[in-house]
Amino acid sequence: MTTNTTELATTYSPADVETKWYKTWEDGKYFKPKKGKANKPFCIIVPPPNVTGKLHAGHALDITTQDSLIRFKRMKGFETLLLPGLDHAGISTQSVVEKMVFEQEKKTRRDFSREEFVKKIWAWKEEYGNHILNQQRAMGTSCDWDYLTFTLDPIPNKAVKKFFVDMYNQKMIYQSDYIVNWDPMLQSAVSDAEVEHKDVQGNFFHIKYAIKGSEDFLEVATTRPETLFGDTAVAVNPNDERFKHLIGKTAIVPLCNREVPIIGDEHVDLEKGTGCLKVTPGHDFNDFEIGKRHNLPIINILNKDGTMNEEGLEFKGLAAKVARNVVSKKLEELGLLLDKKPHMHPVGHGERSGVPIEPMISKQWFVNVTDMSRRAVEAVENGNMKFYPKEWENTYYSWLRNPKDWCISRQLWWGHQIPVFYCDNNHQWASEHDETECPTCKSKNVHQDPDVLDTWFSSGLWPMSTLGWPDPKAMEEKKFSTFFPTSVLITGYDIIFFWVARMMMMSLQTQNQVPFKDTYIHAIVRDKLGRKMSKSLGNGIDPFDMIAQYGTDAFRFTLAAGSGYNRNINLDPDRIGGYRNFINKVWNAFRFIYPHLQTGSAKINDMSKLDHHERWILAELNTTAKLMNESMEVYRYDDASAAIYSFVYDKYCSWFIELSKNILNGSDETAKARRVSVLKFAFRKILALMHPLTPFITEELWSYLKEANEDLLIAQEYPEYDAALEFKEDQDQMNKFVEVTTAIRNLRASVNIKPKDEVNVELFTDNQDLITYFRNNFINFQELARVKDLKVGNKELNRPNKSIVNVLTHTEIFLPLDGVIDLTEQISRLEKELTKTKADYAKYEAKMKNENFMKNAPENVRAEVIQNERELGEKIASLMENIAQFKS
Known part of the structure; x- marks a missing residue:
């Protein structure tokens, strides 16, 4: 007996269903962790989107894969937790508010105190910052929203301070002058992740460097002549016969006339450029490393806003790009510019500011990652954490096996302020508390370091801080011991360096455990032509446009069907439309069986009384359940989607429903009741199998199918392989019948035989059991392929003339055409x-x-x-x- 007595709509309306069921699930606490038959926890931490974020196709893929897996595990009886969060996104959030303040008040942040401006950011966050969470809900994300965590919440803030202070006291966090990516508009160091490389049309400037005490000179090619004021050497390859005799001599830097050594370094490419390299350790990452090897001095030629400082002599105050042209003209006037050649080359730009990044020496805070990176590598090598697909571990290793100390400070106001304090007597210490007195000299003149921490610093502690660490009370409330380590991280390959590796390092450092047991790296969503989605190309796909047009379930199923071990998903809206048709097919299949539901039961009490077709569909259902279980366990959403799609479309709807029509319209009430029970039993299993991928339509249809004492579908058990549903012979024979019937239909279509016209068919096979089976199924061939006369024999008999033929592995199919069509x-x-x-x-x-x-x-x-x-x-x-x- 069903519990939903509402009239079943003729067509499925996603908009009417989705809001209703999400509210029902949330109000009913269905997303909260509950112990089940598996008696095991299963936790996924949602990668926290930026508080400034708007749901894009990549987020939609994240949500689909995470939520499908958590719903699958929930139905498997695990104590599941899908844990949501938001990242304060230091640079992007501060940039948004700075822009807003300038537009509304014509002021910059420096017109306010730090406290005043941060207050404005908090106000913006409270009004606009949670928008993406509502978008996640619209995608069906079954998070326990009581766990919602923001990276600047008290517990993450406590975690950040504890980790920093512990590492500082162990001398694994230190302060040093080092070369960083400097954004002159933000006036802050930025991470590699926040630098976009764009091809820029520039020039190679060939500059004459005199050799002291000689009429000879070196020809140096550079794309940035303005940086010559920071040169502290000229390098050549020690194996270069042209120049190795000059090593140890002195070159003279043009314009500033600085005397610098000519050094030998194998970094210089023998084949590239002129073979002579100007070395500017303060403004080039490679040059910085050369400078360290040769103990060269470092000269900074830029102000924080990217203009030339006093080292630039007469060019002081000019922006670097402007100085480039002015300096080159000056070199030309002095006869020191030997050549100028157009050159297209990649230049780093600030992701948020859009301005060219300037490599620059700056006093920053760093984490020594040498030991942590080694342990993070070992954790994957020994199988404590596994990558799916496995090949991504090579990307992970590539950074961790050659680590560079991590620059963690940012010159911003929004974020975790570095917990280092100073007194007027130059004492420095780190503390988890707001300090007002120097512990060394008792001075009350104390101030905190003005910089904030890199956003990835707090994100690296995310698996621990979201579960309450390091606060004992919060850890108990959030069941840290139950859910940590978490079960799987699901994310994209573009942040393996920036996030996966950091979480591994920081978790091993603080907990001596990996933060998650598996890492599934999903594809990157691109447009239908395989191009990266971007504003400039105008090829972005707004998930909410897709949801409005096709429904959430169709959108989710499309993403799941494309998600396996592939690198990219080329998302074509037409494909979403195709899967919407599949969702509608499920709806219409239920509409077919709906009027008959009272005739049968939801259970099959006596398997021995089932007929051949009923045993076949149950065996196919069992095969599908087995494949879907196996596929979901190893993150093959594509295989799971293909399995249920094929079963519903090709088996249940195209064949079993068709084979059921005569029985349902017939007079044999016993056969009718049995067939309805099988239709109903199988459809209930279909909904349960589909639910993790397409939660809304399945919950809606379940409301018509469930018994009065049954809970919602979200709380039902996931179908698994059942030995009682194994009917191998029926499955094998019926699938051969389907193949033959499909082949007959294709042969008819190939010569344009009208659907209503009957044809004669001859089948040849050496399998005697098949011969008998085909003969016994004549009526089904008649109904499903419009066969008038059927001859079945072995392969030794004569084949008919004037026929078209299709040869299967087990059967030859001949369709005689004489008298059926115009042969001429x-x-x-x-x-x-x-x-x-x-x-x-x-x-x-x-x-x-x-x-x-x-x-x-x-x-x-x-x-x-x-x-x-x-x-x-x-x-x-x-x-x-x-x-x-x-x-x-």
Whole structure:
């Protein structure tokens, strides 16, 4: 007996269903962790989106894969927790508010005190910052929202301070002058993740560097002549015969006339450029490393806003880009510019500011990651954490095996302020508390370091801080001991360096455990042509446009169907439309069985009384459940989606419902009740299997199917393999019947036989059991393929003339055409097709015989020619065989 007595709508309306069921789940506390039959925890931490964020296609993929897995595990009886959060996103959030303040008040942040401006950011966050959480809800995300954590909440703030102070006291966090990515608009260091490289049209400037005490000179090529004021050496390769005799001599830097050593360093490329490299340790990452190797002095030529400082002499105050042109003209006037060649090259730009990044020496805070990175590598090598797909561990290793100390300070106001304090007597210490007195000299003149921590610093502690660490009371309330380590991290490959590696290092450092047991790296969503989505291309896909047009379930299923071990998903809205049709198919299948539901039961009490087709559909259902369980366990959402799609479309709807119509409309009430029970039993399992991927439509239809004492579908058990539903012989025979019937339909269509016209068919096979089976199924061939007369024999019997044929692995299918269609017209059509095919074949054959073409053409072009030549040759043979048959 069903609990929903509402009239079933003719068409499925996602908008009406989605809001209703999400509210029901949330109000009913269905997302909260509950112990189940598995008696095991399963926790996924949602990668915290930026508080400034708006849901994009990548977020939608994140949500789909995370939520599908958590719903699957919830139905499997695990104590599940999908834990939501938000990242304060220091740079992006501060930039948004700075822009807003300038537009509204015509002021910059420096017109306010730090406290005043941070207060404005908090106000913005409270009004606009949670928008993306509502968008996550619209995607069906089954998070326990009571766990919602913001990176600036008290517990994450406490975690950040504790980790920093502990590391500082162990001398693993230190302060040093080092080269960083400097954003002159933000006037802050930024991480590699916040730098976008764009191809820029510039020039190679060939500059003359005199050699002291000689008429000779060195020709140095650079794209940034303004940086010569920071040169402290000229480097050549010690193996370069042209220059190695000059090593140890002195070069003179133009304009500033600084004397610098000529050094030998193998970093200099023998084949690239002029073979002479100006070394500017203060403004180039590679030069900085050369400078360390040769103990070179460092000269900073830039102010924090990117303008030239006093080291730039007469060019002081000019922006670097402006100085570039002015300096080059000056060099030209002095006869020191030997050449100027156009050159397209990548230049780092600030992700948020859009301005060119300037490598620059700055006093920053760093984490010594040498030991932590080693332990993070070992944790994957020994299998404590596994990557899916496995190949991504190489990306993870590539950074961790060659680590660089991590710059963690940012010159911003929004974020975790570095917990280091100073007194007027130059004492420095780190503390987890707000300090008002120096512990060394008792001075009351104490101030805190003005910088804030890199956002990735707090994100690196996310698996621990979201579960209450380091506060004992919070850890108990949030069940840290139950859910940590978490079960799996699901994220994109673009942040393996920036986030996955940091969480591994920081978790091993604080907990001596990995933060998650598995890491599933999903694909990156691109447009239908495989291009990265961007504003400039105008090819972005707004998830909410897709939801409005197709419904959340269709959108989720599309993303799941494309999510396996692939690197990219090319998202085509037409494909979402195709899966919307699948969702509608499920709805219409239920509409077919709905009027009959009272006839049968939800259980099958006696398997021995099932007929052949009923045993077949249950065996196919069982196979599907087995495959979906196996696929979801290893994050093969694509295989799970393909399995249920094929079962619903190809087995349940296309065949079993069709084979059920005569029974449901017949007079045998016993057979009718049994068939309805099987239809109902299988459909209930279909909804349960689909629910993790398409939660809304399945919960809606379950409300019509569930018994009065049953809970919502979200709380039901996930179908698993059941030995009682294993009917191998029925499955094997029926699938062969489906293959043969489909082949007959295709043969009919190939010669345009009208759907209502009956045809004769002859089947040949050496399998005696199949012969008997096909003969016994004549009525089904009659109903499903419009077969008038069926002959079945073994392969030794004579084949009929004037027939079209389809050869399967187990059966040859002949459809005689004499008297069925106009053979003369058919022969004429085939001969025309043969003429055209021969002409196409001749083109590829000529290319195959052209030795120069086959030798010089790209490999993919040659492969295509060879394949087309082979396929067209096979088609010619087939056409000629058919023409001969029809003429015989």
